[in-house]
Amino acid sequence: MAGPPDDSPQGPLYVYGIVRRGFRPRPGLTGVGDAPVIMVPEGSLAALVSAPGRVPGSASEPPGACGPPGEPAADDASLQATAEAHRRVVDEAADAVCILPTRLGTVHRDVQEVRRTLAARSHLYRRLLARLDGRLEWGVKAYAQGDQADAAPADAGPVADDAGEPTDELARAAHHALADVAEYSCVHSPQDACPAGVAADCATSAYWTSPIARAPYPHGRNLLDSAYLVPREAAGVFAETVGGLAARSPALRIELTGPWAPYSFAEPGRLPGFPC
Structure with a gap:
């Protein structure tokens, strides 16, 4: 059964990602604020959107910005709910088609602006x-972990060089x-365990809201935090x-998460051949 016409929503539209025209979200799929997810087509493309009314923690992003989540300002509960809804919609779409996830909190004024x-x-x-x-x-x-964990304190200095390695x-x-197995890689700034007393600051960081950071902050010095396009x-x-x-590396505790939609690579500057 066909969904509502794409120009029916009123007010601001939360945008989850960009896909090729023709994709249809599962009937009953909801996003931020439990609003139904629909498509807004334009030419050969379409945007996954919903109209939740007021969007908590909307980021100040340029219209249509893709890439890793940004840093919206919101209370912990609202931010978490928005991030989880965003991931749910994007992840479900990524199971079926290629999707360019928009930044967390991307909102357009209306259907016309999306188009x-x-x-x-x-x-x-x-x-x-x-x-x-x-x-x-x-x-x-x-x-x-082990002796490696005690070799240098968390504040001993940078854990990535100027090249991001x-x-x-x-x-x-x-x-x-x-990186030899993947097509491309993106090294994020490593994050150590969230210090006691600053949980709110950690909760509103881009790292906490990223798709590869669902688990609570682990203990130990973080030496590597990378995304790989595979x-x-x-x-x-x-x-x-x-x-x-x-x-082969008992001195390291290595965690693998995914697969996810290409959050870290949907930004043009992250791929060779695509200018910033």
Whole structure:
């Protein structure tokens, strides 16, 4: 049974991601504020949106910005609910099609603004969808344990160099081994356990709301926090590589999460050949 017409929502629209025209979300799928998820098409593209009314923690992002979640300002409960709804919609779509996730908290004023954004950036969106098709994101984090954990305190200095690679020798070796299996990689700034007394600050950080950080902050010095773009057919090889690294590196506790939609690679500057 067909859903409501795409120009029926009133008020601001929360945007979850960009897909090729023709995709239809599952009937009954809801997003932020339990509002129904619908499609707004424009040309060969479409945006997954919902009209939840007031959107808590809306980010100040340029219209149509894709990429990793931003840093909306909201109370912990509202932020968590928004982030979980955003992930739920994007993850379900990613099981069926290639999707360019928008930043957490991306809101447009109305259907017309969504369509204008799709039209203005259609060339870029089509190129990104073609490049990312059939590929998903995996997250890998490595934490020091045993003697390695005591080798340097958490405030001993930067754990990534100017090129974004881990400065720790074991973490760097692990990253290079995984990057050899993946098509592309993106090294995030490592985050240590959330210090006591600043839980609210941690909860509103981009790291906490990222799709590869659902678990609570673990204990231990974080030496590696990377995302890897992997073809679907290479997922088994990538997971085996992570398992092998964990077995050969007792000084590291390695965690694998995913697969996810390509959150870290939907931003043009994260892929070679796509200007910022």
